[in-house]
Amino acid sequence: MPDAMAALNRLGIQVPVEKGHQFHGICFRTENSATSARFAQGKGLGVRRTILHGVLVEHAASLGVEMQWGTRVDVLGHGKVAANGVEWTARWIIGADGQRSRVRHFAQLDHPHLSQRYGYRQHFRVAPWTDCVEIYWAPEGQAYVTPTSEHEVCVALVMEQKQNRMSHLAQIFPSLAERLAGREYVTHERGAMTICRRLPHVTRGSVALIGEAAGSIDAVTGEGMALAFKQALALGEALPQGHLSLYESRNREICRMPFLMSQLMVFLGRHPQLQSRIIHACQQDSSLFAQLMAVHLGTRSPLSVSPVSLTSFGWNLVTA
Numbered sequence: 001m002p003d004a005m006a007a008l009n010r011l012g013i014q015v016p017v018e019k020g021h022q023f024h025g026i027c028f029r030t031e032n033s034a035t036s037a038r039f040a041q042g043k044g045l046g047v048r049r050t051i052l053h054g055v056l057v058e059h060a061a062s063l064g065v066e067m068q069w070g071t072r073v074d075v076l077g078h079g080k081v082a083a084n085g086v087e088w089t090a091r092w093i094i095g096a097d098g099q100r101s102r103v104r105h106f107a108q109l110d111h112p113h114l115s116q117r118y119g120y121r122q123h124f125r126v127a128p129w130t131d132c133v134e135i136y137w138a139p140e141g142q143a144y145v146t147p148t149s150e151h152e153v154c155v156a157l158v159m160e161q162k163q164n165r166m167s168h169l170a171q172i173f174p175s176l177a178e179r180l181a182g183r184e185y186v187t188h189e190r191g192a193m194t195i196c197r198r199l200p201h202v203t204r205g206s207v208a209l210i211g212e213a214a215g216s217i218d219a220v221t222g223e224g225m226a227l228a229f230k231q232a233l234a235l236g237e238a239l240p241q242g243h244l245s246l247y248e249s250r251n252r253e254i255c256r257m258p259f260l261m262s263q264l265m266v267f268l269g270r271h272p273q274l275q276s277r278i279i280h281a282c283q284q285d286s287s288l289f290a291q292l293m294a295v296h297l298g299t300r301s302p303l304s305v306s307p308v309s310l311t312s313f314g315w316n317l318v319t320a
């Protein structure tokens, strides 16, 4: 998403455009309605996670970071960690170990999740048919399509029920299945839980959490990586000051809107009637959808959304 690209740039990382495929906005679709908006600032880049990972690793190496691949890290306490059983003393311990973070558990920062759904993804050999990321809505969940090259798209499903996977595409999202009919898939289907979890605190003593270890939002927001990059910037600013309270407060700000939007998207996903009404109402006033997207991406304050748009949205919602 554009805010992730901006945060990456601030970290000094440029992802070459030819490593992925640019997109210019978001389109919400149901089987009988659609609404779309272009980004007011910047562009998105659809890029395979493995390629992005390569760019991040290269950048870290160029800064002199020594990477120890295949190393299992355990926190021992009193500033000590064990890397494949070898003990190290660390000034700071940064838990970047994902959704099931052991560092979070050790630091007693665990917190129950708010929602969880099933995520699947697969890449198909087909030229992107729009310059937006499309999000298809259905009562069972959402499918989103991200262009990842000029001849490939990534289809991700975010579902309430585990059994609703790519093999069910035609039943759940007929128009998307039609687009993909006869197209070769270039990766196997892979899945993971997508969890919404907000932690009251992400630091304790010399331990800081980052990325999904520090809480996570539903995959359909497309903001997971953006959060991690923004947290990286905030943590980078806090460490030289010698304490983590700055990171704690910045992180709270960074997460506020993405968590709210994530909850909203999950709520909407669970209320199909409301889904089609909202998409229909946004269709009547496309400027409102653009304003809401700008709020989602942090380029606009929620308070600045036009009252005229909100009123006409309310009217379109009740009359839809």
Ligand SMILES: Cc1cc2nc3c(=O)[nH]c(=O)nc-3n(C[C@H](O)[C@H](O)[C@H](O)COP(=O)(O)OP(=O)(O)OC[C@H]3O[C@@H](n4cnc5c(N)ncnc54)[C@H](O)[C@@H]3O)c2cc1C
Pocket (backbone or CB within 6 Å): 071, 072, 073, 074, 096, 097, 098, 099, 101, 102, 119, 120, 121, 146, 156, 157, 191, 192, 193, 194, 210, 211, 212, 213, 219, 222, 223, 224, 225, 226, 228
């Ligand atoms: C289906 C799906 C689609 C998604 N689509 C998008 C999208 O389009 N855009 C977006 O921005 N986000 C998306 N996300 C979210 C995104 O994947 C996450 O936000 C992101 O992966 C979080 O990165 P992370 O580095 O915090 O955690 P992870 O990617 O989970 O990485 C954690 C790493 O820590 C390692 N690790 C764990 N424990 C240890 C240990 N004890 N010792 C050593 N290493 C350890 C793991 O092996 C792993 O490599 C999607 C998620 C899902 C499930």
